Amino acid sequence: MKKYLLLLFVLSLVCSTEANSQSRLSPEEIADFNRDAVAKINTLTNYISKIGDKKYGDVRDRFVDLAVDLFRSNALIEVSSKNRNSTNSYGVREYLNRMKQLNYKVVIVEYVAEASYFSKFTEVKNADGSIKYIATATIGQRFCGKRNVNNELDKNDCHYEDYTEKNIEIELKRIKDYHGVHWVVLLGDIRVTKTK
Amino acid sequence: MKRIEYVVLILFVYLSACKGDLSVSKEQKSIGQGSIDSALVFNLFTDKDSNNLSFDNDILNYKVKQIDQFIDRFNFKENFKGQRINKALTINERIENISHLFDNRFLVDCDTNLVIQFIENICLEEKNIALSDPFVFSKISYNVLFKNNPSSIEVTLKYQTNSDTTFQWVFAGLNGEFLNMDIFAKQNNILYPNAHEFNFLRLNKSLQDNKDVVDLMPTGFSTDFNSILLYLLHAGDLEVQEIKSHEIQFLQIKDWIFKVKFIDRFEENSGWLIYEIFQISDSIKNEYLAQQLHVTNRKNLFDYPIGNSINNKKKVIDFNSVDQQALKDIVKKYAACIENLTAINQVGSQGEVDSLLSLFVSPEARVVNDLLDGETDELISIRSYLGQIVQMNLDTQLMKIDFQFDSELPIRFEERDSNYYALINVIKNIRIEGEVAKEIKEIIIIDLRNKKIANTSNNFSIKSSVQ
Numbered sequence: 001m002k003k004y005l006l007l008l009f010v011l012s013l014v015c016s017t018e019a020n021s022q023s024r025l026s027p028e029e030i031a032d033f034n035r036d037a038v039a040k041i042n043t044l045t046n047y048i049s050k051i052g053d054k055k056y057g058d059v060r061d062r063f064v065d066l067a068v069d070l071f072r073s074n075a076l077i078e079v080s081s082k083n084r085n086s087t088n089s090y091g092v093r094e095y096l097n098r099m100k101q102l103n104y105k106v107v108i109v110e111y112v113a114e115a116s117y118f119s120k121f122t123e124v125k126n127a128d129g130s131i132k133y134i135a136t137a138t139i140g141q142r143f144c145g146k147r148n149v150n151n152e153l154d155k156n157d158c159h160y161e162d163y164t165e166k167n168i169e170i171e172l173k174r175i176k177d178y179h180g181v182h183w184v185v186l187l188g189d190i191r192v193t194k195t196k
Numbered sequence: 197m198k199r200i201e202y203v204v205l206i207l208f209v210y211l212s213a214c215k216g217d218l219s220v221s222k223e224q225k226s227i228g229q230g231s232i233d234s235a236l237v238f239n240l241f242t243d244k245d246s247n248n249l250s251f252d253n254d255i256l257n258y259k260v261k262q263i264d265q266f267i268d269r270f271n272f273k274e275n276f277k278g279q280r281i282n283k284a285l286t287i288n289e290r291i292e293n294i295s296h297l298f299d300n301r302f303l304v305d306c307d308t309n310l311v312i313q314f315i316e317n318i319c320l321e322e323k324n325i326a327l328s329d330p331f332v333f334s335k336i337s338y339n340v341l342f343k344n345n346p347s348s349i350e351v352t353l354k355y356q357t358n359s360d361t362t363f364q365w366v367f368a369g370l371n372g373e374f375l376n377m378d379i380f381a382k383q384n385n386i387l388y389p390n391a392h393e394f395n396f397l398r399l400n401k402s403l404q405d406n407k408d409v410v411d412l413m414p415t416g417f418s419t420d421f422n423s424i425l426l427y428l429l430h431a432g433d434l435e436v437q438e439i440k441s442h443e444i445q446f447l448q449i450k451d452w453i454f455k456v457k458f459i460d461r462f463e464e465n466s467g468w469l470i471y472e473i474f475q476i477s478d479s480i481k482n483e484y485l486a487q488q489l490h491v492t493n494r495k496n497l498f499d500y501p502i503g504n505s506i507n508n509k510k511k512v513i514d515f516n517s518v519d520q521q522a523l524k525d526i527v528k529k530y531a532a533c534i535e536n537l538t539a540i541n542q543v544g545s546q547g548e549v550d551s552l553l554s555l556f557v558s559p560e561a562r563v564v565n566d567l568l569d570g571e572t573d574e575l576i577s578i579r580s581y582l583g584q585i586v587q588m589n590l591d592t593q594l595m596k597i598d599f600q601f602d603s604e605l606p607i608r609f610e611e612r613d614s615n616y617y618a619l620i621n622v623i624k625n626i627r628i629e630g631e632v633a634k635e636i637k638e639i640i641i642i643d644l645r646n647k648k649i650a651n652t653s654n655n656f657s658i659k660s661s662v663q
């Protein structure tokens with residue numbers, strides 16, 4: 001019996017050490033996830049362009065689903081327009097569905113590299129004691145909505161256009177899914193910081 | 197650097213701010229690189245606002261987009277154009293960098309001498325700041341409805357260091373007219389010592405009248421605004437509407453306070469900028485904290501009683517009377533903790549990390565990042581340093597750090613900024629797989645007031661490096 005207890009004790013030690021070794025990331029590992037974060041933001045931009053573009057028809061619902069998967073579950077998006085002073089907050093799906101209903105034939109969303117800034121990841125502790133990392137990405141975005149277009153690349157005929165800067169929360173957290181326990185990058189709240 | 201040169205610099209800032217027509221062309225901007233030149237300062241005020249989207253991307257590069265970026269620029273890790281700094285800056289370059297962190301509208305009306313003194317103070321002594329420094333506060337004003345009547349509250353937040361050295365913003369102060377329980381005027385209705393003989397009849401009356409209950413509170417009673425806020429929110433009497441303003445106040449620089457807020461405009465001079473500075477003795481900063489930021493909890497205050505006068509004299513330390521053995525014991529404890537953390541086949545426990553951090557003045561105390569390859573003078577927080585050690589230890593379990601006193605160099609004492617420090621030389625060995633990979637001479641600097649390690653410093657001589 002004592003042998004079993006000892007074995008159990010050693011096993012529990014090994015398990016706790018293993019769990020500990022996985023619960024934090026090295027600066028190099030975090031740097032790898034930085035690239036993931038950039039990729040996710042690019043993917044989101046790509047989806048938003050397609051969701052607002054009528055030529056994709058019903059497939060846009062699928063892009064909404066895919067875009068929602070980039071975010072953590074309770075993320076909010078704050079939206080502003082240069083035609084009004086106030087801002088409104090929406091859940092991600094609601095925001096994307098509104099984007100789908102915009103009355104533009106083509107939507108062009110593009111990043112302005114000079115406006116982007118990524119903060120360092122900061123370690124935070126969840127209420128359950130687990131660790132996650134958060135960062136803030138600032139991105140500048142040009143939006144152009146066209147109603148009648150001959151040439152999609154011609155930005156001069158935008159029916160509506162604006163330049164916004166958005167602070168995007170990036171969350172690096174450990175999740176358990178069918179791949180097992182692993183770290184993923186998720187997008188969090190988005191806040192508009194500038195509208196031109 | 198002569199003071200007159202600063203005056204010239206700031207005058208340029210001041211004059212150019214006042215005269216909006218003094219904009220310069222791109223060609224002019226390139227003149228005078230590396231020296232104080234008007235063009236370097238003028239570009240602060242070149243308004244490039246335009247009504248179409250083909251704007252100058254310099255605006256976006258110059259903009260201070262996040263507080264993180266503001267701190268990097270303040271600490272000379274990034275220049276005002278958004279480029280990383282990989283070399284030591286000249287004093288002129290440092291001044292230029294700091295100048296760009298001011299809101300140019302503030303410079304129009306400010307006391308020029310005050311700005312000169314501030315910049316001089318920052319640039320000559322290269323004072324680094326961090327959001328996790330003890331005296332950084334975020335002040336947010338909200339519009340609220342209190343029982344359906346418009347009102348406002350001010351919330352002061354600060355970083356809390358958790359036991360695992362992570363941070364989070366927490367309430368440090370709160371103010372709102374409706375939170376103040378002093379509205380109940382004192383009636384001098386005390387409960388007499390024999391009140392129990394009368395079944396506390398007067399207490400019953402006081403509670404029913406709901407006016408003089410405050411008289412029944414013990415000496416030293418003060419209302420806890422946080423609890424009142426929680427109750428009002430829970431009871432549905434308070435509805436928070438929107439943020440009215442948000443600023444971050446930095447109080448950690450000796451005898452200075454500066455305020456930073458996000459200035460939202462389409463110019464190079466935009467984003468998180470200093471919009472107010474003032475000189476205030478450290479000895480009365482607690483009064484400022486109590487009155488302006490409503491911070492009264494002792495753990496959030498400077499380490500002296502509230503209301504200490506400006507004449508409060510600091511304790512003068514006689515270096516001859518300092519117990520050198522006690523200082524060496526601190527270093528030995530530090531060495532033992534580091535050795536434990538890096539001992540082969542051991543994983544550093546939280547307890548060990550905590551006891552090591554307790555030897556430092558703060559988890560953000562700067563230490564030499566000697567874990568990097570080759571010679572380095574990069575400084576990181578002891579918190580991050582330990583994180584790296586624990587991680588390397590987990591990854592390889594082959595690294596070991598030990599160090600001993602450098603017998604060739606005696607303990608030195610220094611007075612700096614009216615603080616007293618002991619400088620102890622050690623030789624540090626970083627072993628990989630038992631072999632000495634790096635032997636570094638470091639200086640451990642101990643704050644003599646609280647007998648804690650203030651920071652470590654490289655004495656710029658790596659004795660050997662095994663490839």
